[in-house]
């Protein structure tokens with residue numbers, strides 16, 4: 001049996017810089033990863049089946065609609081495997097989820113067969129190439145142009161989701177301004193406060209639209225008001241708050257979870 005963490009990805013900022021003729025948007029985003037996520041395990045078997053366990057398993061499809069089975073197909077001549085997904089991340093929440101699971105599946109199949117992960121994984125989903133990364137990257141193009149970012153500070157953070165799913169195509173469709181300024185030059189190797197000063201000047205261009213579609217996002221951001229920086233990730237609805245240190249993050253997470261028992265609240269370390 002082979003098992004891998006499929007970590008949550010967090011868009012620390014996400015600028016929409018243009019529109020491609022096929023309707024996909026050009027992005028400029030700084031993406032990092034949490035030390036928390038789903039787990040995917042593969043065991044050689046007579047036929048390929050997917051089972052889903054874990055706290056956020058409800059409603060996750062186990063048939064061909066699941067990106068894990070699409071990734072298995074996409075790998076090409078993949079061996080038959082029993083796949084178990086431990087679902088810890090909320091679905092349709094802007095932190096990778098299905099794409100992280102698919103990327104973990106591709107890497108496990110690569111380990112199992114000794115064959116490299118196939119190319120052009122963006123065809124499987126725009127977020128798959130970034131989810132195949134281990135460390136922070138600048139993501140451009142429609143998600144396929146990746147530049148490693150070295151020296152990003154470790155960040156104590158909380159992820160908060162009001163458990164309202166957001167449809168990514170719907171958010172992109174409702175976007176009015178599609179040609180915004182790209183990210184400014186990202187400092188590498190500086191202190192946390194220098195980095196946060198820079199990050200505060202960047203944006204998530206999808207945040208205003210997602211807030212219109214899911215008004216609870218505003219409440220989530222309000223709950224993170226004590227953070228050094230709070231913002232929405234991806235197309236939402238998950239927001240992250242970055243804190244000066246771990247005890248501050250722990251204290252804030254406990255308060256938000258107590259005040260909002262219906263929300264998903266997870267303390268993480270981002271890097």
Ligand code: C5P
Nearest residue numbers: 023024025125126127142143168169172
């Ligand atoms: O590629 P994926 O299926 O993950 O993308 C979901 C949807 O998000 C696309 O159908 C498209 O509407 C939107 N999208 C976009 N520009 C991107 C990535 C996604 O418009 N760069």
